Amino acid sequence: MSAGRILIIDDEPQIRRFLRVSLDAHGFEISEAANAKEALQSLTSDPPALIILDLGLPDRDGQALLPDIRAVSAAPVIVLSVRADEREKVRALDAGATDYVVKPFGMPEFLARVRAALRVRSGAEVAPAYHVGDLHVDIARHRVTLDGRVIRLSKREFHLLAVLVAHAGRVVTHAQLLREVWGPTHEEDTQYLRVYVGQLRDKLGDDPLKPRFIENEPGVGYRLIEP
């Protein structure tokens, strides 16, 4: 059974090959494009469920291609790049990318991101509840339990957790979190985030040295670890 079609846009045949082999083994259907032109053709002729985009394309920069992809397709986009600079990441995420993976990467991690991205696709049914290990979050009922015990969260702490849960497994940029939790005028106030994430961690018993739930991506944002 096909788990959905994935379009791989990368000019490196080797990268395409191992992605194809690996994803194929996990039941995905694969189409490939070696440049921006082929990608846009493939997008319209054969709409995929997920797009994997390399930023360093021969004919156009991936960053510039993102808005065009967004114009013709609502499918989640995972950006794949050797560019490790936080600013690049934030830029891609702000331009509509669903997630950002830096090359080189391990396949298990990558597959987790793919799954998380595909879950967003079926947005409507998405997770009113989240559970990792002994942590359960019930968004609709505003209930958080850890090992069966109810955790009391302030309104803002819960709101923050809810946003992370909505994007579980994917990185949410600082700006996005601040916008959604504190409102658009606080997009720059990253120190709020740090404090609230700290409080949230304390209450959830999460060790920042070895996070189980909330992972930091310095300079980019936070991610709720995939169930």
Add this chain to the structure above:
Amino acid sequence: MKIFLGAAPGVGKTYEMLSVARRRRAEGVDVVVGIVETHGRRETEALLENLPVVPRRRFPYRGREFEELNLDALLTRKPQVALVDELAHTNVPGSRHEKRYQDVEELLDAGIDVFTTLNVQHIESLNDLVERITGVKVRERLPNHVLETADEIELIDLPPEELTKRLREGKVYVPEEAQRAVDNFFSRGNLLVLRELAMRMAVERVDADLQSYMQARAIEGPWPARGRILVCIGADAQAERLIRLGKRIADRRQLPWTVLHVQTSRAEELAEQQRERLQLAFTLADQLGARAESIHGSSIANEVLAYAAARNITEIVVGRSRRRLVQLRLRPALASVLIEGGSDFEITVASQPHEDVRTEAAAPGSVTPNRLRLRPYVESAIAVALAAGVSWVLDLYVQIGDLSLVFLFAVLISAIRHGLGAGLFAAALASLTFNFLFTDPRFTLRISDPEDLLSILFFLLVSVIGGNLAARLRTQMQITRDSAEQSGLLFDFSRRIAGAVSAEDLLRATCQYLTETLEFESIALRAYAGAGVGEAIGAAEPAPALIDIDRGAAEWAATHAEPAGWSTGTLPASWWLFAPLGTVQRPLGVIGLNLGAKHATLTPEQQRLYFAMRDQAATALERILLTEDVKRAQLVSESDRLRSALLSSVSHDLRTPLASIIGSATSLNELGDNASQSARRELASTILEEGQRLNRFVQNLLDMTRLGYGALKPNNDWCDLRELIGRARARLEEPLHEHRLEVTVAPEAEIIYADGALLEQVIVNVLDNAAKFSPSGSRIAVGANVQGEDLVITVTDEGPGIPPAERERVFDMFYRVRDRDQRRPGTGLGLAICKGFVEAMGGWIAVRAGQEGHGTRVEIALPRRDPPRNRLHEAA
């Protein structure tokens, strides 16, 4: 250069030049016409046919258009021989050079041979002779040194009769406005004289050629050891004539020559007009090929003799000065002193022509205006009056034998303060006053007592001698003070520029000093060999603006290593006088003074000071540039060292993991299904681990380049230090798995203001090192706490430690601590990157001994900042 020399216009110089040129062209020489005036002569025009011509340059000037030699086009065309007619021609203002011969010199410098024409009356040293003989003043003059650069001078001779015939036939072009003068000029007598002069010129030239030929081949000849001719000039109308005379003598004798002016204290009081005259004389001397010098001294004769003795002078030329009766009595004429004192020298005394006397007599006020200055005399009179008063009082109360001593005092004071004139005046006045007041019969000028008469006579004598001595003392003092002042200024200047570290600093300091001392706006420009001059640097920002002609002059000065611009022969239309720093081979820069804005020229002192400062600045600039060169060379060798270290590092550290990866992958491929489950897993994890190691290495190289470009701008924000340590640990899972990692972060150190990504990389590198250098199973402790103003992160391992001597060097790029057995894997970049990153974030990193002297402790300190809690609570 070949000069076709003629006695007068119309003898056929241009015709001959073109004929020769055609012959050369037929021989295959690249001959090009730069500028040839045919004056409409048909035969000449016919010769021009088939010769390549560089189009002339058109100059609009005062509403008319002039055509001049297109120097730049000719320089670009670079023929073997260029034809340039009329060497003595004066260019239209606004041309690069004032005179055509300067254009020609530039052509010659560029390696282009030049054929040119010249009429004998234009030669500078013959100028006044021609003027005297023909009565025609020739304005276009050619300095003699130009003539000396000619390889060949060909005399174009035409008997006067034939020339007159050609004139009558209208074959000679004559401008109408000059018709009358020319009629006069072309008289038979004049033509004969000019022809004679031209022939003599050519013959002298042949002589000189022969002589230098014989000397060059050590053929014995009748000439004595070479000497030098010294021409002494004053700031008077005679100077120019003396210089021309000197030139003729020097030419005849085939000797180098010097023009000397001795400045006594009085020269400082020279009138503006005289100063200018001296200036002109020096310029003329320069043009005629003399060395011009001005020296200080109290006695002209002594200075001249000393100078002559020290410089192999064989002949001295002086003018006979017009003297007043009084002066004649008091001081003998310079010429006679020289003749008496200078028995070793041949001394030529030039007589003064009458008209000069007339001009000077006609304008007595202009000669020595300081004589008209009343103040010294008034003050002297006051001094004498005071002396009289004091004497009067003394006479009333005390009986003193001789009161004349009091007057002598006044005389000496006057002489010291105001010089000899005032001293003599005071002496005369004092003797009269003394006579009037104190000798019997009193209040008359009569003297009854012969003893009094004697005493007054002696008083006069003593005061004249004393006054003279005092005045001389004053002169000496003045000179000493002046030269002390100048050397003081120079010393001050050298101190000021000694502190300059960059060429720009130095040039700016030079400008400031020039502006302060000479009181002209000044400017400096760097010059580069073959690349013109750089940006203008002024005493202050912004630098004075230069127009094209100024830059042209600056460039010319730099490339030719000669002054250019205002008051020089090159581009005098520029307001700036530029003096070069450096040589033709290695131009360093130019400094310029804006003399044009004040319509000024430099006095000899200013000039001396200017050029002395120029020399000092040039030396200092050379020093700075050399230091820069050395530094650059060091940098180059340093980067060479880094490059080779990088290469060896890349070849080793990239290849090792690649070998494992390729080996494992090929094994997997080859074994295929035969591989056991565990073997397959092992090979795969080898590939993974080695790949990750490679990735860390590449990350290091990337970080290094980020640091190297200096473009690293930390993106500081509030981060949780524990998160960063956690991420670092996760990234180093494999290298760390055999160590016990203990993390203790003090609560006040949890929140840190830093660039999270950079700090994470720092922690990764330090931890990676700790893991690499300490035995497996040992403990690695990571701690963080606040120490004063710093937040300090420590990483302590239980490895072998780093010897104190090497603790600084571990942060050098590609440095590895020497190990007893072998070298550890690693790039030697890790700690260098840490240092770069930590310093970029405003902190420091250091290596110390670990606990109880064992192992290594790395300390990373970052400035501590209080997290903005208050604002947060308001917002929340």
